[in-house]
Amino acid sequence: MKKSVLFGALTVTGLVAGAAQAATLDDVKERGELNCGVVTGLAGFGAPDANGVWEGFDVAVCRAVAAAVLGDPTAVNFVPTTGQTRFTALASGEIDMLARNTTWTFSRDTDLKFDFAGVNYYDGQGFIVPTALGVSSAKDLDGATVCIQTGTTTELNLADFFRNNNISYEPVPVETNAEAQQQYLAGACDAYTTDASGLAATRATFENPGEHVILPEIISKEPLGPLVRHGDNEWGDIVRWTLNALIAAEEFGVTSANVNELAAAPGTNPEVNRLLGTEGELGAMIGLENEWAKNAIAAGGNYGEIFEKNIGENTPIGLARGLNAQWTNGGLIYAPPFR
Amino acid sequence: MTTTSDAPKAGFRPSQLIYDTRYRSLTIQVIAFIALMLGLSWLVSNTIANLSALGKDFDFGFLGQRAGYDINQRLIEYDSASSHGRAALVGILNTLLIAVLGCALATVVGVLAGVLRLSKNWLVAKLMAVYVEGFRNIPVLLWILLVFALMTEATPQPRDFREGGDASMILGDTIAITNRGVFIPAPFWGAGAGILLAVFLVSLVAIFFWRRYAHRTQEQTGRILPIGWGTLGLLIVPTAVAFLALGMTSGRVTQPVLATGATEGMTLTDYAASQQTINACAVPFSTESLNLRRLMRSQEIRFNYVAVEDAAGALAALEAGNCNVLSLPASVDLATVPAGAVALSDTIRRGMPVEFERPVLGGFNFEGGLQLRNSLIALWLALSLYTGAFIAENVRGGILSVSKGQTEAAYALGIKPSRTMRLVILPQALRVIIPPMISQYLNLTKNSSLAIAVGYMDVRSTLGGITINQTGKELEGMLLLGLFYLVTSLVISSAMNLYNASVKLKER
Structure with missing residues (x-):
């Protein structure tokens, strides 16, 4: 018990001590x-x-x-x-x-x-959806399942955007862009949202980039x-x-x-x-x-x-x-x- | 010349601290303790110094700030305007949910696999051996990812359930298995649900007394009463009778649908056409809300759902203009309804004490019903199967620890094999099985923190992930997280220790 506390504290200070250099x-x-x-x-x-x-x-x-x-x-x-x-x-x-x-x-x-x-x-945050969904605006995404990288500002913008427009959505948190891409292509989410530049970069790696459209709304400022x-x-x-x-x-x-x-x-x-x-x-x-x-x-x-x-x-x-x-x-x- | 003398009365000398074995261990302990304390104080002061060098303070005020992010699976009310503390609570409940579900399934799987591994049937025994060795020797994270990948890649998208798609719902269109999760019917509680629950609780008490009576009868007279059938009957019959009786009285009763700004006897369709938006007030998970929704859906009316506490709350919301449609029991005097709300020609059923809402395909996804998300299922299955493999070995070890003579003695007395297992072997095996089982439950609970791998929003993902990331309170967040897992683990192990004390060998 004492030992585990000791090692835990060691880890914490190890992390912090590294930062003290000038x-x-x-x-x-x-x-x-x-x-x-x-x-x-x-x-x-x-x-x-x-x-x-x-x-x-x-x-x-x-x-x-x-x-x-x-x-x-x-x-x-x-x-x-x-x-x-x-x-x-x-x-x-x-x-x-x-x-x-x-x-x-x-x-x-x-x-x-x-x-x-x-x-x-x-940059600014945008949405990508499959063309087959027939969605032309992010405001049509009421009830959609949206893949989102956790721990980003996009997560907060997304919550604000849907809240402001009084529409609902289901967030699917993912860790990395690659994971999001896999989930999105498998259809586990209807839309993927991140910075518009990132969406363009991700779409470029798709097998059929033409089957996906980046929606016109840019919902945030992302310098x-x-x-x-x-x-x-x-x-x-x-x-x-x-x-x-x-x-x-x-x-x-x-x-x-x-x-x-x-x-x-x-x-x-x-x-x-x-x-x-x-x-x-x-x-x-x-x-x-x-x-x-x-x-x-x-x-x-x-x-x-x-x-x-x-x-x-x-x-x-x-x-x-x-x-x-x-x-x-x-x-x-x-x-x-x-x- | 004296050869002997009394032991020297000399007092305590400092050198004894090192050379006298009576004191030496004490000396070493004191020195070690001082060194430990010095080390700890160095760590703490170092942390404080470095935190201030970074310009970071140490406080938990961030728990009260607005979280700003959404969580998909929430067992309590939460939205992005709630606080970080509430987000942590949502995460804690999600962690506890997976821990409880996981421990239950792992126990069932483990006990079955453990018993079957001892089976005389060669195939069954070998299959169980393959299961145990396979799951025990591959890291649990791989299993979680594998199950999740299977669930995501091998199941159809909700889109495929549309006409022309190649997927369909199962069990009479009540369950949909999609790559976003499994949608099952959700229970809604109607009039008389409280009575139904009371009847069910009373029958549980009755079962307890019936079993006690049966045991006593057997001990006193040797007569064996049908415990199993009695239990089953008590469990089902009274509740079913109450359900039917309540359903007869209230199930078919209809009640009016009220709308503001309508004329008497207008149909809902006409009313919807005359209004810009339809906002319906209803109590969540009541059969009235369910039947109102069914009515709206059957007429293809888009509406917003305004959740209220009870009928009085609904009337207040109607008066405040938060909603323009609601349904009230016929018992409510229409004179008390605020001016402007009149009954439409459509009515809804009051509903049975319990009704189930089927998931139906909506715009993007299935709507209604309960969604068991893929992340939950993947984490649940993988953790249960993994931990189940360890429990199986504990169970097998426990059974093997009971001497074969016990079985033979029981057979010699003419006891049937099933009863031998239940009355002779297992009670003795439990003493061996329970202690290692505690650590397996603890392992499962702690392993649930791998949830982020599949995007399950447990406390590690909310408090220990997004909240830390948005607020920069790593130390505070991690300390809270550690504290939560510590407390949870201690609670689990003390509860299991209590149970262990009740089954262990009683020495008198």
């Missing part, structure tokens, strides 16, 4: 590897390819940070997390950052003690972005400005193809020069080498390249830029100035 940057450098929390598998956003190499839109953020900090985009240890395990993994220090389509909300930022480094995808623990602001700055560097690179036309050339000598645009380290000491200000941004951009390209390669219109996922276009093109993607 200098994540030093830990990552010493380890020579970035521990990055990702999804358990969502095509286009984060999934291992046929060779077991992780790739995807969120994975690219991990690689960019690893490139910025360690100079090596492959020095990443990917830790798959579910909706339920991700926050504990981050809070306990098991992972250094989380890049796993996680919605930026007030309570997560404040109460859960995390810092969001920015938004890399502006997705990478996040780190509260309290280590230096590390938070690194992740935040690596993401901003990718975004700014697209704005200024810096791509993976021309980044080495542009970084070789100072050019005409002073902001590009500062970004790529040919002018000023921006790298030193966040405790990195001066070519940190160059490395991050060289890892997988700028924001636009990453988008097009993983989830863009020429991929099976086929997402349009929409809200995620640069602000100069009428979107919301916007990086603060590098100076």
Whole structure:
């Protein structure tokens, strides 16, 4: 009896003790590897390819940070997390950052003690249903059985949506996207709800994507972005400005193809020069080498390249830029100035 | 010269703490205890320090906050506006439900398999051996997932039950087996249900006394009374008679359907056409609500269901405008009904004391009836079969522990084999069977926390899953969860210990 209490307490403190460290940057450098929390598998956003190499839109953020900090985009240890395990993994220090389509909300930022480094995808929650059901609006789903990943904001939005519209539903909680997909395809639920981007990604893996339709209603705002623990602001700055560097690179036309050339000598645009380290000491200000941004951009390209390669219109996922276009093109993607 | 002397009267010396065996063990215990306490206090202070370093406080206030999520299987009223504490309670009840169902089925399966494994029939004995070894040696999580996958993949969707589909309901269209669960008829309680229940309880008491009388008669006179038939008769006959009698009096009685803003003698169909929405007030699980719903369904009227407490509550809701249709017993004076509500030409039956509502195919899914979700069935079957395999071994061991001489002696006295098992072997075997059985029940209860694998909303999934995730109160949530399982396990084992004390060998 005493023993079990002891071990229980040991486990708890073991979890908590891991979180007490402050200098994540030093830990990552010493380890020579970035521990990055990702999804358990969502095509286009984060999934291992046929060779077991992780790739995807969120994975690219991990690689960019690893490139910025360690100079090596492959020095990443990917830790798959579910909706339920991700926050504990981050809070306990098991992972250094989380890049796993996680919605930026007030309570997560404040109460859960995390810092969001920015938004890399502006999303919203949608529904997918088989075309055969003949449903054209989410408001027709009265009495439907809906598959939902537990431990997500989508779970709360779903409850609010049905409550507001005074219609009933039956939630079927599932742990991972793969499980939800299996349940949905088996017909154990009429509809599956998650972020619209996730629905598009999931539908792309179906045998007959044409037999499923994503309903027009977007029932929530889901700004997705990478996040780190509260309290280590230096590390938070690194992740935040690596993401901003990718975004700014697209704005200024810096791509993976021309980044080495542009970084070789100072050019005409002073902001590009500062970004790529040919002018000023921006790298030193966040405790990195001066070519940190160059490395991050060289890892997988700028924001636009990453988008097009993983989830863009020429991929099976086929997402349009929409809200995620640069602000100069009428979107919301916007990086603060590098100076 | 003195060779002997009294034992030295010297007082206690500190060195005795180490060199004197009388004190040494005490010393070691004290040191170990101090070390343990130091270790514990270090753990606690470390936890507190790290929690404050993370900026997290330690309080249970989150239990009163709005939960915001829905739960599909709830044994008590709950919706997304309820508190996290209520969500935890829903989860606790779901855990207890699976524990009770699981322990019951595991016991039945285990006892059968244990006895049959000793059967002289080679095939039966070997089959049971395969069952026991198969379930005992494969992790329970795999069995849960396997049963769930079978239930989901091998059963038809509700859609397939439509015309042109290849699935149909069984047992006279009363039960539907779908990949969302099994839909069975649900009981609804009508007028006289209380009397029926009372009659049933009285017959249970009567059974108790009948059995005691039969035993006493046998002990005193040796005459054996038909205990089994008597019990069965007492169980069924009075209740059935009461049901029929009550059904005769109230089953066919009709009562009016009242609607606000209608004209006297209007039909329900006409009234529905004249209104935008139909909101029907009814007491949940009463036969009146069932018959009102049947009437609406038969005329294909879409309506909202407003749950009320009783007839007075229904009238209040009608007055407040929460509903515009309700049905009242004819005994209620129509003069007391708020102005504007008049009787339609349609009437409904008052209903039998108990009526069953069949599940029928609705828009997306079966509606009405009771839904036993696949997650519940998968978890229940898998846990029961798994634990049943262990119980079977306990039972087999218990029976084998009774010496063969007991059986032979009983046969020599001319006792039949079935009675030998029931009166001689099992009472002695129970002493061996019960203690390990307690741990099997505890195992089953704790293993039910694997529920999340199939999406069953037990306390691990609500309090220990979604609530922790939404509020970030890992430490508090896990402590509460641990406390719940600890208390549950202690209650189960003390209850079983009481039973054990009643069957164990009485030494005088």
